[in-house]
Amino acid sequence: MKSHKIALIPGDGIGVAVTEAAWEVLGRAADGAGFKLEGTSFPWSCDFYEKTGAMMPHDGIETLRGFDAILLGAVGWPKRVPDSVSLHGLLLPIRKAFVQYANIRPHRLLPGVEGPLRALSTSSASARTPRANMPAPAGASITARPTRSRSRPRSSRARASSASCVSASSRRVSAAASLLP
Numbered sequence: 001m002k003s004h005k006i007a008l009i010p011g012d013g014i015g016v017a018v019t020e021a022a023w024e025v026l027g028r029a030a031d032g033a034g035f036k037l038e039g040t041s042f043p044w045s046c047d048f049y050e051k052t053g054a055m056m057p058h059d060g061i062e063t064l065r066g067f068d069a070i071l072l073g074a075v076g077w078p079k080r081v082p083d084s085v086s087l088h089g090l091l092l093p094i095r096k097a098f099v100q101y102a103n104i105r106p107h108r109l110l111p112g113v114e115g116p117l118r119a120l121s122t123s124s125a126s127a128r129t130p131r132a133n134m135p136a137p138a139g140a141s142i143t144a145r146p147t148r149s150r151s152r153p154r155s156s157r158a159r160a161s162s163a164s165c166v167s168a169s170s171r172r173v174s175a176a177a178s179l180l181p
Contacts, residue, residue, distance in 0.1 A: 003036040007067040012045045012086075015073025022071060040067070044090055046077040055089030061097045070094065 006026075010019040023039060030037045042063075044056040055075075057063070064070060072094065076086040094100070109115070 001034065001036050003038055004030075004068040005066070006037055006039045007064050007070045008039045008041040009044050009070060009072045009075070009090075010041065011073035011075035012047070012077045013074060015045075015075060019071060019073035026071070039071075045075065046081040046086060049081050049085060049089065055086055056093075060090075061093055064094065064097070070098075 008019060008023060010016040026037055042056070042060075044060065046055075049055050075090055076083055
């Protein structure tokens with residue numbers, strides 16, 4: 001029987017419960033499909049950060065390379081640990097090391113669920129939404145609306161850096177989207 005090694009990183013808050021439920025569903029799916037899942041759980045979270053001063057050990061990425069997949073829960077607890085710490089200490093290193101530059105989210109209508117698209121049939125309404133999985137590099141700024149925190153406008157060099165980052169990210173996500181069925 002084929003077996004797959006899965007790294008489980010439940011993360012923080014709701015991530016723990018969601019990862020536990022997802023693991024149960026994956027286990028049942030594996031049983032039904034005739035393969036086995038072997039899970040190894042890692043405590044890498046904001047709790048881990050508060051105890052050790054790091055979101056994951058220095059060899060965390062190398063440890064994860066030994067697995068076939070990673071089941072990553074919600075990570076972050078801004079009241080306890082700044083988002084920048086969880087982002088740069090765990091999420092981005094994992095995304096960069098495993099080239100997870102696009103997040104593909106499937107959407108479909110479910111039978112019996114009322115919603116604004118209910119006039120469509122469940123077979124005709126299906127979409128996948130690709131979105132960038134990585135924020136802009138340090139110094140670049142991507143915002144949905146103008147911020148008022150700047151006392152003076154950014155230089156043309158900073159604007160060009162932001163535009164370049166957005167353009168590169170858009171190209172990567174567009175390339176990933178073109179591969180979708």
